[in-house]
Amino acid sequence: MVKNSLHWAHNCTTQHNPPPFQPKGPSILATNLIKSYFDKGLIKEARMLFDEMPERDVVAWTAMIAGYASCNHHARSWVVFCEMMRKSKENPNAFTMSSALKACKGTNSLSCGGLVHGLAIKLGIVGCIYVDNVLLDMYAACCVTMDDAYLVFQEIHEKNDVSWTTLIAGYTHRGDGYTGLQAFKKMLSEESEANAFSISIAVRACASIGSHTCGRQIHASVVKHGFESNIPVMNSILDMYCRCSCLCEANQCFHGMTERNLITWNTLIAGYEKSNSHESLYIFSRMECEGFSPNCFTLSSVMAACANLAVLSCGQQVHGSIVQRGLDGNLALANALLDMYAKCGNIVDSHQIFTEMSLRDLVSWTSMMLGYGSHGYGKEAVELFDEMVMSGIRPDRIVFMAVLSACSHAGLVNEGLSYFKSMIGDYNITPNQEIYGCVVDLLGRAGRVKEAYELIEGMPFKPDESVWGAFLGACKAHRLPNLGKLATKRVLDLGPNVTGTYVMLSNLYAADGKWGEFAKMRKLMRGMGSKKEAGRSWVEVRNQVCSFVVGDKMGAHIEWVYGVLDMLILHMKEEAEYVPPDLHCSTYDVAERT
DNA sequence: ATAGGGTTAG
Numbered sequence: 001m002v003k004n005s006l007h008w009a010h011n012c013t014t015q016h017n018p019p020p021f022q023p024k025g026p027s028i029l030a031t032n033l034i035k036s037y038f039d040k041g042l043i044k045e046a047r048m049l050f051d052e053m054p055e056r057d058v059v060a061w062t063a064m065i066a067g068y069a070s071c072n073h074h075a076r077s078w079v080v081f082c083e084m085m086r087k088s089k090e091n092p093n094a095f096t097m098s099s100a101l102k103a104c105k106g107t108n109s110l111s112c113g114g115l116v117h118g119l120a121i122k123l124g125i126v127g128c129i130y131v132d133n134v135l136l137d138m139y140a141a142c143c144v145t146m147d148d149a150y151l152v153f154q155e156i157h158e159k160n161d162v163s164w165t166t167l168i169a170g171y172t173h174r175g176d177g178y179t180g181l182q183a184f185k186k187m188l189s190e191e192s193e194a195n196a197f198s199i200s201i202a203v204r205a206c207a208s209i210g211s212h213t214c215g216r217q218i219h220a221s222v223v224k225h226g227f228e229s230n231i232p233v234m235n236s237i238l239d240m241y242c243r244c245s246c247l248c249e250a251n252q253c254f255h256g257m258t259e260r261n262l263i264t265w266n267t268l269i270a271g272y273e274k275s276n277s278h279e280s281l282y283i284f285s286r287m288e289c290e291g292f293s294p295n296c297f298t299l300s301s302v303m304a305a306c307a308n309l310a311v312l313s314c315g316q317q318v319h320g321s322i323v324q325r326g327l328d329g330n331l332a333l334a335n336a337l338l339d340m341y342a343k344c345g346n347i348v349d350s351h352q353i354f355t356e357m358s359l360r361d362l363v364s365w366t367s368m369m370l371g372y373g374s375h376g377y378g379k380e381a382v383e384l385f386d387e388m389v390m391s392g393i394r395p396d397r398i399v400f401m402a403v404l405s406a407c408s409h410a411g412l413v414n415e416g417l418s419y420f421k422s423m424i425g426d427y428n429i430t431p432n433q434e435i436y437g438c439v440v441d442l443l444g445r446a447g448r449v450k451e452a453y454e455l456i457e458g459m460p461f462k463p464d465e466s467v468w469g470a471f472l473g474a475c476k477a478h479r480l481p482n483l484g485k486l487a488t489k490r491v492l493d494l495g496p497n498v499t500g501t502y503v504m505l506s507n508l509y510a511a512d513g514k515w516g517e518f519a520k521m522r523k524l525m526r527g528m529g530s531k532k533e534a535g536r537s538w539v540e541v542r543n544q545v546c547s548f549v550v551g552d553k554m555g556a557h558i559e560w561v562y563g564v565l566d567m568l569i570l571h572m573k574e575e576a577e578y579v580p581p582d583l584h585c586s587t588y589d590v591a592e593r594t
Numbered sequence: 595a596t597a598g599g600g601t602t603a604g
Contacts, residue, residue, distance in 0.1 A: 031595045062596040069597095098597040130597050137599075165599040200600035235601040266602040273603095300603040332603050339604080363604050398604085 027053070031060045038067030058090045066099035074106025092119070094128040101134040110142040132156045133163050140170025146179075165197045172201055177208035194221070196230045203236040212244035228256075235263050242271025262292055270301040277305035281314075294321075296330045303336035312344035335363045342371025362393055369402040378410020385419070397429050404438040413446040437466040444474025449483065465491055 030053055037046035050056070050064050061084040068077035081100040084092065092100070097120050104113035117135060120126050126135070132152065139149035153159070153167050164187040171180035184202040188194060194202070199222060206215035219237050227233045234257050241250035254260075254268055265287040272280035284302050288294070294302070299322055306315035319337060322328055334357050341350035354360070354368045365388040372381035385403045389395065400423045407416030420439050423429045431439075436459055443452035452471055456463050468491040475484030 028595050035596070057595095059596045064596095066596060093596085095596045102597080128597095133598050160598090162599045167599095169599065195599095197600045202600095204601075230600095232601045237601095239601065261601090263602045268602095270602060295602090297602045304603080330603095335604065367604075 031063050034060070034063045034067060038063075038071060041071060043068075043071055043073065056088065058088065058093055058096060061088055062093070062096045062099060065096060065103065069099050069102040069106060072106065074103045077103035078107060078109075078112060091123055094125045094131050097125055098130045098134045101131070101138045105134070105138040105141045108142055110139075113138040113142055127157070129156070129158065129160060129163070133160075133166055136163065137166045137170070140166065141173075146170055146174070146176075159191070161192050161195055161198065164192055165195075165201060168198060168205065169201045172205040172208060175208060177205035180205035181209070181211075181214060194225070196227055196233050199227060200232050200236040203233070203240050207236075207240040207243040210244055212241065212246050212249075215240040215244060216249075229258065231257075231259060231261055231264065235261075235267055238264065239267045239271070242267065245275070247271065247275065262295060262298070265292055266295075266297040266301065269298060269305075273301045273305045273308070277308040280305040281309075296327055296333050299327065300332050300336040303333070303340050307336075307340040307343040310344050312341075312346060315340040315344055329358070331357075331359055331361060331364070335361075335367055338364070338371065339367045342367065342374065345375075347371055347375045347377070360391075360393075362396060362399060365393065366399045366402050369399065369406055373402060373406030373409055376409055378406045378408075378412045381406035381410075382412060382415055395423075395427060395429075397423075397432065397435065400429065401434055401438055404435065404442060408438060408442040408445055411446060413442055413448065416442045433461075433464045433466055436463065437470045440467055441470040441473065444470060445477065447474075447478055449474050449478055449480060453483070462494075463490075465494060468494075 030049055034046045034049055037043070037049065046064070046067055050060065053060060061080070064080045065077050065084070068074070068080060077099065081092075081096070081103065084096070097116060100116050101113060104110075104116060113135075117126075120131055120135075125131055132155070136149050136152045136156070139152055140146060143149065149167070149170050153163060156163050164183070168180045168183045168187070171177070171183060181202060184194075184198060184205065187198065192198075199218060203215055203218055206212070206218065215237070219240075222228060222233060222237065234253065238250055238253045238257075241247070241253055250268065250271055254264070257264065265283070269280050269283050269287070272283060281302065284294070284298065284305075287298070299318060303315060303318055306312075306318060315337075319340075322330075322333055322337070327333055334353055338350045338353040341347070341353065350371050351368070354364065357364060365384060369381040369384050372378070372384065381403055385395070385399070388399070400419060403419055404416050407413070407419065416439070420431070420435075423435070424431065436455070440452045440455060443449070443455065449471075452474060456467060456471060459467070468487050471487050472484055472491075475481070475487060
């Protein structure tokens with residue numbers, strides 16, 4: 001009774017005569033502090049303060065929801081939103097909604113996002129540009145198509161820069177750079193001027209469709225409008241040149257930048273990784289000299305470069321550095337590591353990384369299967385594929401390619417064919433040139449050349465060089481020069497880039513002992529002035545990678561190479577009565593594919 | 595007091 005009347009008295013005084021220095025209700029100070037804790041990444045401190053607040057209003061709740069979302073703790077952000085819906089007497093406002101929708105986007109949860117959308121309509125807070133823009137973003141990120149996102153976009157009465165950028169990013173991030181660029185052009189023609197945000201994503205769109213022509217145009221307008229000092233804009237231009245294989249321009253761009261951040265370096269390192277891994281590692285060392293500390297992105301490109309160069313000891317050093325920095329829980333890095341060990345010939349460590357991973361994605365499984373396949377463990381790769389499907393991961397075209405090529409190398413023809421059928425029938429994946437190439441290779445290696453030919457004839461599109469190349473390989477292996485000749489004719493019909501085909505055909509004649517035809521073909525090739533780069537092999541001797549071609553007699557440290565090769569041959573002989581070809585004086589295989 | 599878009603890894 002006393003308590004009740006006191007409570008009443010308290011309410012009475014605050015309502016009629018509010019004391020100026022003791023504001024009732026939740027502390028504005030505490031809410032401010034929660035936000036600044038999150039800004040500094042002090043998540044636990046923010047939570048503790050929030051838990052200690054005796055009263056929480058919408059603003060305090062929203063600060064928590066927004067804080068978690070901004071620190072990429074999207075699931076927690078959503079939990080707090082749900083808690084607020086149960087406990088708070090106040091309704092969420094537009095601020096709350098946009099934060100909650102950001103969390104839905106972050107957890108990729110369309111159902112939650114739809115729920116919030118419905119609630120926003122019920123409470124009458126759609127039409128607020130902040131809410132509409134993030135709704136657009138959520139639908140763009142969570143839906144299979146852009147249809148719903150575009151509906152939201154159309155409904156926005158006064159579209160601003162953010163609406164346009166979000167729309168363009170929606171198309172571009174799902175790989176439809178073409179529509180993204182169209183939207184960018186529409187934005188320019190309709191109302192808005194380009195800003196740094198829309199330019200960055202438009203340049204990304206150019207990169208994704210491989211159009212350095214469009215990219216260069218936007219680069220020119222960047223110079224004209226004075227965006228050259230904006231680092232994200234310049235980073236995306238740098239990335240565009242790298243992805244379009246314009247490494248000269250990329251270099252110019254990089255050196256012209258007055259200010260660089262870690263992403264700038266990462267972009268260049270990743271840009272060089274595929275085409276020039278040596279240079280990529282050199283850029284990495286320069287980056288460290290200039291005082292930048294590598295992160296997950298840097299190290300995964302560096303690891304890929306080590307894998308390409310097959311420098312095991314280097315890769316192991318980077319592995320050490322990853323553990324040292326506490327980054328060994330990173331999924332992409334673990335994927336890069338297992339790929340590196342496999343490509344450096346160390347399938348045991350590769351598999352160990354795979355087993356120790358607490359989380360695996362499609363890339364992890366694919367890399368492990370490719371590793372198994374290239375080491376001749378076809379059966380293990382097939383088992384891994386089934387295990388992956390059992391664990392609930394839906395295979396894509398690339399993982400099918402991995403398992404098909406593993407089957408092909410291990411002679412598991414019927415298994416491979418059944419995966420090919422399952423890919424089309426169960427997963428609705430239409431085979432492309434590479435997949436057909438794999439299946440032709442699968443049949444061809446097993447000597448089922450006629451079936452391979454029938455498969456090619458039944459393809460719904462024109463087979464390219466890779467498909468005919470696989471077929472030619474089979475003709476050579478099974479000594480079918482006439483069929484090979486026919487296949488060669490078909491490749492030559494395709495266009496001018498055919499040096500590899502001549503090499504294969506000439507080797508086909510050689511394998512069949514038709515030295516006259518062989519010589520004729522080689523003469524023809526010399527006349528064309530074309531050169532196919534010789535396939536190289538390599539061994540690591542005393543921490544050095546020694547690379548050589550078949551029949552090499554004058555490479556650096558060639559005596560080491562032959563020493564290792566002799567040792568390998570000895571091992572093989574002991575293992576399986578293997579009879580090696582005469583490696584030291586191979587005459588016709590100089591430019592053979594490896 | 596609380597909310598928005600852009601750049602890097604297979």
